[in-house]
Amino acid sequence: MKVVKLVLGPLSSNCYLIFDEKSKDAVIVDPGDEADFLIQKIEDLELKPQKIIATHGHFDHVGAILDLKLIYQIPFLANKKDGFLLKRSAETSKHFTKIESLKLPSPDKDLKDGVKVILGKSALAVMETPGHTPGSVCLVGEGLAFVGDLLFADGSTGRCDFSYSHPGELKKSVKKILKLSPKTIVYPGHGPEFILGEIGSVNG
Template identity: 50%
Template sequence: MKVMTLIVGQLKTNCYIIYDKKESDCIILDPGDDADYIIHVIDSHKLKPTKIIASHAHFDHILAALELQLAFNIPFLVNRKDEFLVTRMKSSAKHFLGIEVDDPPKINKYLKPLDKLKVGNYRLHIIATPGHTPGSVSIFEKNTNILFAGDLLFAEGSVGRSDFKYSDPEVLRVSLSKIMKLPKETIVYSGHGEPFTLKEFGKYWYN
């Protein structure tokens, strides 16, 4: 499985293009902004997006979703528990960054725990990892031991914010405990920053 990392938007969100190098189909994960750039990269690699998925629905992970929906005529998927954040996308971008943005994407399907999404010959397993937001999910590919963790955890032991009104630090801790049961060689691609392994994260993690 191949992963391209595109750093987009003012908050430097990692947008991931996930694909099987033997096939042209790909999945777009967390298109936080800069739709034209994302489209250019996909077209230049001759890839064909099949869906857009969000690890969670904070505005900096979905700002480009509508434009990509329209450009490629593909569905947008997010966990139902984060639907309220999709509807708040415009006001959140205005509040945190002082910018006017396009309308939020239309949700075509809800991501559910235990869902499996096909990309080429690989299967992406959806894992519920709430805490940062109620509907946060992580995406795990077990044959390559690759985990897309959204804003659950970051390099050097950092974890996602849990001080929003809808966040829950105890639930976040439970989600981290769940993820730490995956193989230690798992490579983690987070919503921001560089990739790392669970073994490296474990040096900072005290359950």
């Protein structure tokens, strides 16, 4: 399983192209913006996108989904507890960036605990990690984890001061991730990737 990180949009959100090197089958995680650039990168790498996945419903992680879905005709997966955020992502994007965006489609599949995303001979398991948003999820594979805005390289956690956030749930979610192997490579929604056992204390 190979990972390519792309930093997109005004909030410098991380999008990940995760693919099987042999088949070139790929999943696109958190395509927040710059659909044309993303599509060009996918073509340059000769990838075959199979699914689009959102770790949570914030606009800076989902802004390019409609374009990608229309181009590649592939399913969009997200936890449906964040459906309300997806529905209002266009107005949220305009509020923060002053840029008009199109409304998003509803998820084709609900990402719940235990769901597996198969990629070649590898798999990513869904772990529900609410707190930052009600429907935040992580994708956990062998020796790696894609955590959205749950946890960052400096030990900080995602914001939980939104009306729909839950600080207590966020702490529980962080504890779940910290139970993974300390050698796990963690790919966050913003900033650099890091080794789980090297972040020191978590400031949540």
